[in-house]
Amino acid sequence: MKIMCLNGWGGKLQEHLIPYVHDTSPDVLCLQEVVHTPTSHKDWLTYRDGEHILPQRANFFRDVSEALPDCIATFCPAAQGVLWDGDRQIPSQWRLATFTRKRFPIIGQIQRFVHKSFEPNGYGEHPRSRSAHAIRVFDFEKDRPVSIVHMHGLRDLNGKMDTPERVAQAHRLLALAQAVMEENDPLVVCGDFNVEPDSETFDILKKLGLTDLVTSRGFTDTRTSHYQKPGRFADYMLVNTSVEVVSFQVIEQPEVSDHRPLMLEI
Structure with missing residues (x-):
């Protein structure tokens, strides 16, 4: 089973990301920063937050779903805000998606918030709502279930240090x-x-016997050249002792986002 984790950056590098996902064809794709704009047929819209302006692939969720036709696609919104088509506001939803190959039946799943709750009237004040998605699938080849959980941790404008909100998020x-x-x-x-490797988050997750593969295997960077700020850790993949790791990679090339894909084979 191949499991990929990736922050998709709102599909900004869609022309690279979509072929990469299609060709790599993971069995489970845990994707963050996903845009879903069901009322628009535009290819691109614009996100505006003060001086922070980004092009967004208007129907990024649809694009990835089409690239993985043999997968069940689940979108997990955290908020509905607006994107811009020139001066026109377009309602758009935002956060996580999970794509699961159909031969691995989903025998359990939970969608919850790890910070705040659903925002129906805008993206909200920082730090904004954050959702998480958990699935339990059955692997017939190994004759066992596998549980997979992913989240996009809260972004604090002051940095990636531990805060009471981040500790609460880890417990959730x-x-x-x-x-x-x-x-x-x-x-x-x-x-x-959205935390550093010395975060209390990992001490909390150790209660389930989880070990991070990024830091424990010597990787020092999960960001690409499109990310120019200091602090090169953001993305993590943790496993318990029941996981038999065949291979684990932090993919440097191609660059499909400002984050590098994490690829685990078990």
């Missing part, structure tokens, strides 16, 4: 994993956590 993520898995399940927890 832990509870979500405990709720979806059963005893002896292989467990994978991943995402763009």
Whole structure:
């Protein structure tokens, strides 16, 4: 089973990301920063937050779904705000999606918030709402279930240091994993956590026997050349002792986002 975790950056590098996802064809894709604009047929819209202006692939969720036709696609919104078509406001939803190959039946799943709750009237004040998604699938080849959980951790404008909100977020993520898995399940927890490797988040997740593959295997960078700020860690993939790791990679090329894909084979 191949599991990929990626922050898709709103599809900004869609022309590279879509072929890469299609060709790599993971069995489970945990994708963050996903745009879903069901009322628009535009290819591109614009996100505006003060001086922070980004092109957004208006129907990024649809684009990835079409690239993975053999997968069940689940979109998990955290908020509905607006994107811009020139001077026109377009309602658009935002956050996570999980794509699961159909031969791995989903036998359990939970969608919850790890910070705040659904924002129906705008993206909200920083730090904004953050959702997480957990699935339990059955692997017929190995004759066992596998539990997979991902989130996009809250973004604090002051940095990636530990805060009471981030500690609470980690406890909610832990509870979500405990709720979806059963005893002896292989467990994978991943995402763009928006914390440093010394964060208390990892001490909390160790209660489930989880070890991070990024830092424990010597990787020092999960960002691409499109990210110019200091602090090169953002994305993590943790496994428990029931996971037999065949291979793990932090993909440097091609660059499909300002984050690097994490690819795990179990």
